[in-house]
Amino acid sequence: MNKFKNKVHYESPCDSDNDWTDSTGDSKYSDSESSVPEWDSDVGEDGELIFIKVKNNANDEVNAPLLENCETFKLRSDFKRASTRRSTKGRIFKALKSRKAKYDSTSGKINEYESTVSKNSLEDNNKFVIIQVSKNMIFNSEKNCQIEKLFGMSLETHMDGKTLIVANFLTEAKAIYIPRVKVGYYLLKINGIEVNSYNINNMLQRVIEDIESPKLTFQVVTGGFNIDLVKLLTLKNSPENSLTQLLKDSMCSVLYICCNDVEYQSNDDKGVLYCYPRPYNQNFLYNTRGAYVTLNHLAPKSLGTSEPVVSTVLYNNTLINVTYASHFTDLLLLAVPNKNLDLFCAKKLIGYVVKILEFLYGSLKSCFTKPNNVDKLDGLFSRIFVHLLFDNYKNASKEEGKVNTMLFEEFVACHAVTLPLEVKIQVDDAITELEAADYREWTDDVENFQRLYTVIGACLYYSGHLLSSHLRDEDLVEINAYLKFNSILRLSAEKELDKLVMWKEVFIKEHRSQNKNDRNENRIPDGRWFLLIVGKGHFILATLMEAGGCTEDAIGVTSPSPFYVEECESCLELLYEVGLHKYLASWFSSNTLPQVETTPEYLTKYGRKMKDTLKSDNLRTTTLKLSKSQPDLKRRHNSSDQINSGISSADNPINNYHSMSHHSLYHQWYNSSQKNYRHSSNLDISYSEDSNSLKSNSEISEERVTGRRADREQKARRDSSGSDSDWDRQDGSRTSGNIDMTDIRKSLLNELNNVAVHRITAGEENVLFHFVQLESEKGVLIAPMKTIEMQANNVLYSYIIASFKKACKKIHDLLQYSMKFKKNHAPSNPLNKILVAVREYGSLFEVPHEVLNQCGITKKNCEPFLFWVVGRVFSEPEPRELYICYHESVPQDLTEVALLLSYLE
């Protein structure tokens, strides 16, 4: 109990912050070292926390770490961890720490070891620029800096602490360098000798002594590919100059202007409260703000229209969409180039940005007037822009400029996954347990112990897809926007997280919109709300917690409670123990529920021939493989459903392929899970020697609950009598004890076994290429996995998907008239009556010959390849939109498709 008390004590804000300098504080924590979590030192002064550790998976990235087994590396990481603990409190250590954290975070998208990154990038972009600087030139350096004097430029150190980056040029020296060398390039060599921050001074000395003019070798840095999500997320200060420069060049910009007279006059910058990227005078949005402010003012007052939504402007030959968001008399402007984000997405983006800002700060005004908030905002906006500019998904859309056509789902809602019912129950069960927060067994002092937080809801993501949400719709929309535009979802999809913990105070919508004077009985308490995000592997669990009301009031700076973090972590661990991560990995690649046709050419005459020849080959291999796996399966399972399904779908090689992959995955998984099982059963025995109920509770689920409760009570009793040291072990293995693992695993296995291929289109062949079912009210959509295009790896399919997404934007825009009309019968601006009536909109597309040729379909034997993209709104039972893309050969009825799709949920 002692330890728990300690924790509670620690959570009280007066300790966590004011004791930084107190040496007694240091000693106090030194004895409870084991309870201090590894993220502790990263808690900011405002109580916020962002802690990310990415797993170094050799096969995770193309740029695999080269020095994984390097001795120094291991030593360093050891050192780091030790130092984390030692330097928890104490100002000097803290300073050291933040630098360490930075160092750590440079790990980049590649790994934790920076030199690997630079080595890799060396190989990646082998472009160098060599400049010879005349010895006779001596530049005026105000700072009396040797580098400036000799070369006329200033350098800064890369986050790895070694590499030298060009930070700026003196005006006199610009002629020498520009345009060949740009800010942000690495200074690699002087006179052919490699330089870094350690030897630069020696090198300069040598240059001074040398009679010859020095030759400088710069490495060209092609911006985006060195962008590092982890680094950006953990950023505590303003983003580095090279990134700011990059954003400046790309014409992304954000500006917040206060337009009321009082503040306009008093403010030095004529009402501009925030502007990024800076400096002000280089920001085109800042320079031209007059136009937008005037228009924003003029449109509603003198023209009788609504406030402007977006202006498309041409600047420096770049087409830029400037979006508006008004907040009383203030104006938020956001500019993104059209090539990165088209009009459709830009309009959506501003909405999300406003949502994120309000969610994080309560209102736009308080966001931009909060003191010392500039660095945080810089970080936030740089992340948003980087998210939009660079697409790190490892698929065809990597080419720049193609990005914007690929975004439709991303910008309309949160991408959810339909899981089989039994899996969904497991997931929901895990989250519910977290939410229930039944912590009785951890304290016997129930009367005096008040909880710190109520969990209002949580949502769980896997690889960027929403698995389950127990949040209010509006909260989900905001949390999803926050996770998405901060690239957290992308990070979780691209890398395997070792540990991610984020803690932030938030302002939920219900609270924001609540009338202060409303004395309604059901009003939410005047509390505070916190968002806790915990990640592991590809999972992200976001939990919304409330302080106040029935829980303790949070006063002052509130840092994360290790207890609740552990709770969330153990929730994820539970899912791991169930084997959900493995299940999902195979589920995501299974292309079922419903299945889409990823090889469209099979629907042509030529394709059918191709398929026939393939089929005969395939059948042979299938039987071979099956014969191998059959005995295994038979031994472990009496049912051979899987095999049957494999054969029945053999007429379609794709189905076949997938079911084959199931075999192997399943096989592998089964083996590993068996190991797991043994392991966990050991654990079971270790602490539940006296609970027989555990063994019997696997039969009926209702019984299981009672069994669980009984078990828990027993444990609680034992705890109270037992020693304190039981605590940690208890905590870790609690979950595995409460739920019968064998039972769940079995059910999951069966589920995977019975993966039936579902079709939602009519006709003999599967003619469905893609679909999106959007519930904009809920902010959720269902569609094939984001990786489906990559899985298909097919030119024709990619072409179809690109057309589908472009067409969807147009259809979506049109259908909004109907949606808006249904929502609001007397809109302020009269809607076009004819457009309001449209419920379904479809277009028939023809694939150009070039694309067909690439798929091996020559002009000779090719009838035109036609496919439909159709969208429809349904107002009953709740408004939703359905978009489907299918081959022209079989006519489809969207109402029927929607019905079939709804059965799958």
Added chain:
Amino acid sequence: MSAIVIAVATESGVPIFSRKRGNNENIQFSTIASLHGINMFSKCHNLSVINSQVENGSILWKEYYKSVTLIGIVTGGLECDLELLLACIHDVMVFCVGKKELENLKNIDQLKRDLRQCYPILDYLLESLDPNSVPSMTLVLDLTQSILCSQAQHLQQVLDTYAERVTGRWACLSIHGHLVATSSDFYELDPRESRLLLLLAAAQDGAPLRDTLVYLPYMSPDVAFRAVTCKLLADVYVLVVCGATPALSQIDEIVLQCWEGYAQIIKEAKLVHPRNFPGSITFEPCVLGIFLININRRRCVFSRHLQLSNQKGRGMSGSHRMDILRTFYVTSARDLAPELNFREILDKDSDESLGKITETYWSSEYHKCHAQRSTNLLCCVLYAPTIPTHTMRLLTSQMLQEFLTNKDIHW
């Protein structure tokens, strides 16, 4: 719906004219100045504001010859055509006063007075954005409304001789403001120019014979031609573009000589209106309206009185059908003919084209629209809501086939 178009002298900021349609108030001078100021300010910063969207509408600035700026504001209508509207209005200005006058802008007061004569034409153009009215002249901005009749071939010969007699080249015959027949060389004119000529004839309603000085915006923006309109019968005009001679009195005689014997044919052709299709073409009863477009010639035929027998339309009023088809064409069906797409500034970096679309449809509780393209013809059809999609496709393609092969159709 409300639409406002303002013309301002770019340098001085003096308003040249302002036209409006819909239920909005007149725009104040100070507002015009502010709007113009926004454009000037952004120009100073090498920024050009191309388009600004408001809810259900948009605001657009367009500058021509560095001398005249057009500002358009539309809400609640077919705002996607605002850019096209401004381009058309600019054409009208050139048509009336010539390019030189607009470029130099020496005497703004004179220009204002000169432009006053084209106000009726401007108002005709503005009605194209209003989805809730019966347009008298402009159904859509980029197409010339026509009537297809079997007499067209015959009338063409007459037009050729008439044009020759008055030493002109381009002549056409219009009935109810619809283009019926043309001289053989008429298509040398830009479609936008020929549409302006028709609008001119409509704007001069009533005058039996009249000549006007016009500048053809694309063919000869600097040298004026003489457009002679002559009323043959009620609602029937013959139009010719010619040089300074012959004098109007001579033309009067020539008209009489040329057209005297063809009154009967013209009367027959006049009977085709408002069905606008030759009698030999029949339609299924489920077809409520049709909008046929000849893409190369930028001509369109609209018909809502498809059944020959005089049966009353059920439920939907005729003008509503027209609105639906027009809205369908402007918002969706135009994608089938990318060559009709009018956008001056497209981002070269982003691929905004939708790809090749061959068919498109809308369906609502009250009606269905379907558009299909075959070579040069684009056919938009309004169906009853009970028709299944695949039947629509079948019927439309059958109709298209008929239009391509029927001998009575002369574009």
